[in-house]
Amino acid sequence: MAALFGASEDEGVLGWQERALCAQTDPEAFFPEKGGSTREAKRVCSSCEVRVECLEYALMNDERFGIWGGLSERERRRLKQLKHRVV
Template sequence: MHMENEMSAFMNPDDDRPWAARSECRGEDPSLFFPGTDDDPSLGLAICARCPVRQECLDYAIEARERYGIWGGTTERQRRRMARRSA
């Protein structure tokens, strides 16, 4: 159920994420951005690479401590590394 909530929130802009209305991922299959352990994240990352709001998305993910999914062109593991470096 948690992953369904994450995917639903990911798809819909809100007051905290007005930039999401301009995102490249809007309208895409959310599972591209929440790959399973054995799934390849490269398609989701490629979509992020051309996104005009990539930095806003990454900033949001770091601030909100998003634990799952691809946000701002980064995987969970990459964001954890970034957090450790900045601590």
């Protein structure tokens, strides 16, 4: 299945990062100052083919800063809280 999307079998656990659109974009957009806009980063994420992998990585590694998988720190925190309530 991965080969269909241009990923090789041996690209490694973090190989998705090479295909991430944010790797081709200004990194500052993904780490805005407190109160800064997240609009540009979320726009990039919305069309990224590895958005799910990115979000899973951020949740599994408890990333506390930046936009990951299209979600802000606050949005990821809420998602984790909801997940814990359901489980």
